[in-house]
Each structure stands twice: as structure tokens, then as C-alpha cells.
Amino acid sequence: MQVNLAGKRIAILATDGFEQSELIEPRNALAAAGAKVDIVSLRPGSILGMKHKEKGDEVEVSTLVAEARASDYDALVLPGGVANPDELRTHPEAVQFASDFFRAGKPVGAICHGLWMLAEADVARGRTLTSWPSLQTDLRNAGADWVDREVVLDDNLVTSRKPSDLPAFCEKFIMLVGVGAERSDEDSLHYAGDHVSAGGDPVSRAEDEGMSIGGEARRMAEIRRAEQKMERMRGEQGKAH
Numbered sequence: 001m002q003v004n005l006a007g008k009r010i011a012i013l014a015t016d017g018f019e020q021s022e023l024i025e026p027r028n029a030l031a032a033a034g035a036k037v038d039i040v041s042l043r044p045g046s047i048l049g050m051k052h053k054e055k056g057d058e059v060e061v062s063t064l065v066a067e068a069r070a071s072d073y074d075a076l077v078l079p080g081g082v083a084n085p086d087e088l089r090t091h092p093e094a095v096q097f098a099s100d101f102f103r104a105g106k107p108v109g110a111i112c113h114g115l116w117m118l119a120e121a122d123v124a125r126g127r128t129l130t131s132w133p134s135l136q137t138d139l140r141n142a143g144a145d146w147v148d149r150e151v152v153l154d155d156n157l158v159t160s161r162k163p164s165d166l167p168a169f170c171e172k173f174i175m176l177v178g179v180g181a182e183r184s185d186e187d188s189l190h191y192a193g194d195h196v197s198a199g200g201d202p203v204s205r206a207e208d209e210g211m212s213i214g215g216e217a218r219r220m221a222e223i224r225r226a227e228q229k230m231e232r233m234r235g236e237q238g239k240a241h
Helices: 020-032 083-088 092-103 112-120 133-141 163-178 202-209 215-240
Strands: 009-013 036-041 046-051 054-060 075-078 108-111 151-154 157-160
Touching: 009 020, 009 092, 020 036, 020 046, 020 054, 020 075, 020 163, 075 092, 075 112, 075 163, 083 112, 092 108, 092 112, 108 112, 108 163, 112 133, 112 157, 151 163, 157 163
Parallel strands: 009 036, 009 075, 075 108, 108 157
Antiparallel strands: 046 054, 151 157
């Protein structure tokens, strides 16, 4: 299923030492879906990526983090690489920029070592998430429930562990950003302002309990519907072949 992100503006926060695939692949996938993607960094010019332990390519910086505002963007991506998030988390303006997305309830995608920023910004508490395995103690100490999965969605946060998880990460994140851009004609539930936990299937729970569901569950419900449509389309394509 194609998700149209036309009109969406996404920030990728990174500096030198980012894992190249973890910036390039989400950037390209978001752009292919129609989003405008800005590389937000500490200094003007370009930043140097890494292909594991080897030097990678340079990427041009679009905006300085000191001048960027979360209110100007629809979502945030935090790529990994060891040096990249380790430096970013020492800059208060970078930490504040990331924190503001969580305060506003905007979608955030973080992969591999990029989740160090979540611990630094104190936004991991109470979250279920995944990361590169060496971060699990840091994230648990920051109050998170760390799990070893390809991709994890917790309300407005999508996380993955490593470059090989990128296809699932990009698909889930794009779906999350696209929720609300196009409402399904099938939507018939009444949504109220009450908070409902993201665990389980909020649509089924609401129907079973006769409850209205709030913003977080609404987003989860819409994502689940989109996933179900995608699964049906894949099944139909499989039958056609």
C-alpha cells in the first residue's frame, strides 16, 4: 500500500559518524513517499557517514539545530552510528529539539544507537522499545521496557535495532507519519480524549468494551487498519502470481 506524505516535512537529526544506511535509507524512503526531508545538524556544511567501521559519504546539512524548531516539522528520525548520537547528546539544543517532538506527540523514529538521545532527553520512561543490544542497560536504566525485536511501535515512537531492520523500520515509520493524512472511509468509531494504552489492538478493545478511544489509540487503530490493508494487498498479489 502506498502512503502519500506530500506536504509532510521530516527532520533527520544527525552529525558526523552517523551510520550511513540508517540515514540514507529512511531519507530516500520518506522522499519517495512525497515528504520533504531536512538534515538537521550542529554545524553548517556537510556531515560524514560511516559504513560500520569504514568512512562513508558526506551528506549536506539543511538546517542548524540551533535554528530548527520541532513545530516546523511533522516527524523526526534519529539514525544510529556510535559517534553520531554520542556527540549529539552532549549538545543541549539537540536534546531539546528531540524532546520537543515527544512533548508535541509527533512521530519519532529511532534506530540502533540513535536511542541514546531518548535516554538523554528522558523520554524513554514507560516506553516499550528496541535498539542495538549494547544500549539495553542504558535504556532500562532510563525507565524503558527493552525488547529484542525487528521493529517496535509504541504510540508515536518507532524503534529498530540495526541496518538489516531498515525495511521494516521505514515501512512502519512512514505508515505512522501518514496516519491522519488520509482518513479511511471505514472509520466509524467515536474518538474521545481519554487515554487508552497502546498495548493490544485498540479497535478490538473499544468494540469489545463499548468504549470510545483517544488520540494515541486512534493512531494505533489507523496504523493497524493500514497494515491489514497492506497484508490483504500482498495476499492478492500472491494469488495473481
